[in-house]
Amino acid sequence: MEANNILIIGGGAAGISVAASLQRHSSGKKLSITIVDPADTHYYQPAFTIVGGGVYSFDKTHRPMKSLIPNGVTLVSKAATKIDPDNNQVTLDDGETLDYDYLVVCPGLVLDWDAIEGAKEALGKNGVCSNYSPDYVRYTWETLQTLQSGSKAVFTQAPMPFKCPGAPQKIAYLTADYLRGKGILEQCDVTFANPGPGMFGVAYFAKQLDKVIEGYGIHKKMLHKLIKVDGDNKKATFEVVDGDDKGKVVEMEFDMLHITPHQKTPDFLHGSPITNEGGWVEVDQESMQHIKYPNIFSLGDACSTPNSKTAAAIRKQVPTVVANINHVIDGQEIEKSYYGYGSCPLTTARGKVLMAEFIYGGKVTPTLPFFTTPYKSTWLMWISKTIGLPLLYWSYMLKGHHKFFEHFDGL
Numbered sequence: 001m002e003a004n005n006i007l008i009i010g011g012g013a014a015g016i017s018v019a020a021s022l023q024r025h026s027s028g029k030k031l032s033i034t035i036v037d038p039a040d041t042h043y044y045q046p047a048f049t050i051v052g053g054g055v056y057s058f059d060k061t062h063r064p065m066k067s068l069i070p071n072g073v074t075l076v077s078k079a080a081t082k083i084d085p086d087n088n089q090v091t092l093d094d095g096e097t098l099d100y101d102y103l104v105v106c107p108g109l110v111l112d113w114d115a116i117e118g119a120k121e122a123l124g125k126n127g128v129c130s131n132y133s134p135d136y137v138r139y140t141w142e143t144l145q146t147l148q149s150g151s152k153a154v155f156t157q158a159p160m161p162f163k164c165p166g167a168p169q170k171i172a173y174l175t176a177d178y179l180r181g182k183g184i185l186e187q188c189d190v191t192f193a194n195p196g197p198g199m200f201g202v203a204y205f206a207k208q209l210d211k212v213i214e215g216y217g218i219h220k221k222m223l224h225k226l227i228k229v230d231g232d233n234k235k236a237t238f239e240v241v242d243g244d245d246k247g248k249v250v251e252m253e254f255d256m257l258h259i260t261p262h263q264k265t266p267d268f269l270h271g272s273p274i275t276n277e278g279g280w281v282e283v284d285q286e287s288m289q290h291i292k293y294p295n296i297f298s299l300g301d302a303c304s305t306p307n308s309k310t311a312a313a314i315r316k317q318v319p320t321v322v323a324n325i326n327h328v329i330d331g332q333e334i335e336k337s338y339y340g341y342g343s344c345p346l347t348t349a350r351g352k353v354l355m356a357e358f359i360y361g362g363k364v365t366p367t368l369p370f371f372t373t374p375y376k377s378t379w380l381m382w383i384s385k386t387i388g389l390p391l392l393y394w395s396y397m398l399k400g401h402h403k404f405f406e407h408f409d410g411l
């Protein structure tokens with residue numbers, strides 16, 4: 001029997017989970033699986049929020065890439081630079097080409113610091129930090145501890161789409177809670193600036209988060225997009241993107257500035273035959289199969305599906321991708337079994353998480369409806385965020401135990 005040659009671009013949350021799950025759930029088939037990824041280190045990015053908030057060790061967020069590659073899967077430590085879907089071929093950064101029978105594209109997102117003037121130069125000093133980068137997440141916690149009575153802390157959100165849309169406000173809450181714990185919240189000035197019109201894409205949760213932000217007295221600046229950072233003079237410049245003040249430029253002083261960078265897919269996907277105008281790999285939103293090339297699948301942050309870009313979404317996309325690769329190999333009809341699940345554990349305080357879980361159309365789908373009320377921040381969900389989910393990630397998701405999750409997720 002000839003092996004089915006499966007090539008996976010990206011060894012992040014999606015790529016490793018797909019490889020491991022294919023090995024477990026493709027009985028009777030001979031598979032040759034290769035992951036292409038130039039990175040030496042794999043990060044559990046969902047924990048960056050709690051590292052920045054000072055309640056989790058950075059050392060627990062990363063492992064060597066090689067240690068996570070399932071036995072029998074080949075790792076090619078190079079970057080993909082081109083996909084030729086008509087000839088089933090991928091070119092790598094040293095010019096080598098790899099053939100495939102089935103291609104899974106999941107190279108995640110790139111942090112586009114250049115989209116904000118001065119941001120790259122300002123990072124890592126003068127109180128300018130970001131949980132989005134493994135290089136600067138520890139500086140968030142360092143900066144947070146320097147705040148004192150009279151300090152100004154500004155938190156920014158990127159234009160959509162970007163990964164974990166709740167993360168920009170999570171660190172604002174953890175900071176406000178820290179200041180409250182020190183008894184100086186009322187004497188500090190905390191601002192959350194968002195280019196969007198609301199606190200969250202799902203109205204049910206947005207209503208609750210409005211109460212959380214008000215409870216802390218955080219100044220909400222909606223429709224404000226960060227356009228420039230002057231670290232030396234501790235000034236951030238925003239543009240109002242809509243409404244009566246559209247086009248107005250607003251300056252804010254800060255002692256701490258937490259930036260959420262703009263995000264985009266890697267360059268090699270822009271202008272590729274498999275992506276749309278925005279550079280997103282164009283797949284059917286329920287089957288994760290490419291709309292034009294039936295032997296190509298995509299999942300995770302780089303694909304076009306309109307779910308919340310989270311590792312939680314990937315947990316539910318993996319079984320669909322794996323089942324459909326098997327169906328295509330077997331000549332069977334593909335299934336449409338991903339309904340847009342995404343989840344966002346909103347750290348509303350130290351020890352409290354509001355677990356927002358939802359599917360396409362903003363339907364709320366809590367995993368544990370008997371234990372928690374979906375809009376309430378609870379200690380149980382804090383334990384889930386800080387202990388349960390990291391364990392599930394490293395020991396189950398990356399090991400391909402996707403059947404396990406069928407008993408746990410909201411849908």
Ligand SMILES: Cc1cc2nc3c(=O)[nH]c(=O)nc-3n(C[C@H](O)[C@H](O)[C@H](O)COP(=O)(O)OP(=O)(O)OC[C@H]3O[C@@H](n4cnc5c(N)ncnc54)[C@H](O)[C@@H]3O)c2cc1C
Binds near residue numbers: 015042081106266300
């Ligand atoms: C601050 C923060 C907080 C978050 N919080 C949460 C949360 O609470 N819950 C949650 O579920 N999710 C959360 N997320 C989102 C989650 O981490 C991502 O959605 C998830 O990691 C995306 O997985 P991925 O495999 O698509 O991409 P990634 O995990 O980013 O992996 C992409 C891989 O592709 C590789 N790659 C890139 N370019 C190429 C190329 N040209 N060739 C080959 N390989 C390439 C990269 O090296 C990388 O290893 C958070 C993210 C951040 C940054």
